[in-house]
Amino acid sequence: SQQGEEDPQALSIQEGExxxxxxxxxxxxxxxxxxxxxxxxxxxxxILIRSNERExxxxxxxxxxxxxxxxxxxxxxxxRAADTASYFCATLxxxxxxxxxxxxxxxxxxL
Amino acid sequence: EAxxxxxxxxxxxxxxxxxxxxxxxxxxxxxxxxxxQILGQGPELLVQFQDESVVDDSQLPKDRFSAERLKGxxxxxxxxxxxxxxxxxxxxxxxxxGGAGARETQYFGPGTRLLVL
Numbered sequence: 001s002q003q004g005e006e007d008p009q010a011l012s013i014q015e016g017e018x019x020x021x022x023x024x025x026x027x028x029x030x031x032x033x034x035x036x037x038x039x040x041x042x043x044x045x046x047i048l049i050r051s052n053e054r055e056x057x058x059x060x061x062x063x064x065x066x067x068x069x070x071x072x073x074x075x076x077x078x079x080r081a082a083d084t085a086s087y088f089c090a091t092l093x094x095x096x097x098x099x100x101x102x103x104x105x106x107x108x109x110x111l
Numbered sequence: 112e113a114x115x116x117x118x119x120x121x122x123x124x125x126x127x128x129x130x131x132x133x134x135x136x137x138x139x140x141x142x143x144x145x146x147x148q149i150l151g152q153g154p155e156l157l158v159q160f161q162d163e164s165v166v167d168d169s170q171l172p173k174d175r176f177s178a179e180r181l182k183g184x185x186x187x188x189x190x191x192x193x194x195x196x197x198x199x200x201x202x203x204x205x206x207x208x209g210g211a212g213a214r215e216t217q218y219f220g221p222g223t224r225l226l227v228l
Contacts, residue, residue: 040200042202042220045218100156
């Protein structure tokens with residue numbers, strides 16, 4: 001079963017604009033991770049934010065986490081055509097290393 | 112840079128046939144995961160190995176799916192017999208430890224896309 005839902009399901013922007021994707025989840029988490037998936041390929045890890053962190057940056061990526069609202073957002077600044085992909089949030093829960101993925105946001109960056 | 116290898120990349124089979132997928136994790140990674148991703152959805156964990164032992168197979172349809180990691184290195188996922196609803200991407204991932212208390216990034220392979228006719 002999917003732990004989280006992402007919003008929007010699809011997003012189309014122009015190159016150079018910022019893209020924001022949101023993720024909501026249902027249960028308490030240890031950390032939340034964002035992955036990118038290019039069409040028909042495997043997933044690439046982008047960034048991890050721990051449950052006691054509120055904001056994290058990595059290059060053009062900014063992630064926020066609000067555990068009281070059980071939500072996270074991923075901001076990609078100055079988007080490029082190469083950012084076109086599906087983006088998934090995944091939550092880590094429990095004592096092991098089990099990830100539960102959301103439904104994904106399809107981002108299209110047009111020239 | 113080390114990568115997770117999977118084969119085949121694509122597989123077309125007829126329903127009721129048997130299919131098998133192979134995964135070779137990043138060298139030294141103790142934990143190996145198999146996920147199924149239906150088109151338009153996120154991946155769902157089928158089975159997790161810690162070395163050669165299964166630690167979570169709660170979502171594995173055991174009447175038709177089996178997985179093994181005999182020497183704690185590479186792994187095989189088998190479906191027998193395949194059904195139309197098994198058409199999906201099968202992803203393998205690995206992480207260094209994955210044991211209790213681990214909070215690790217998982218590294219994914221390119222996946223095997225299965226089409227059952």
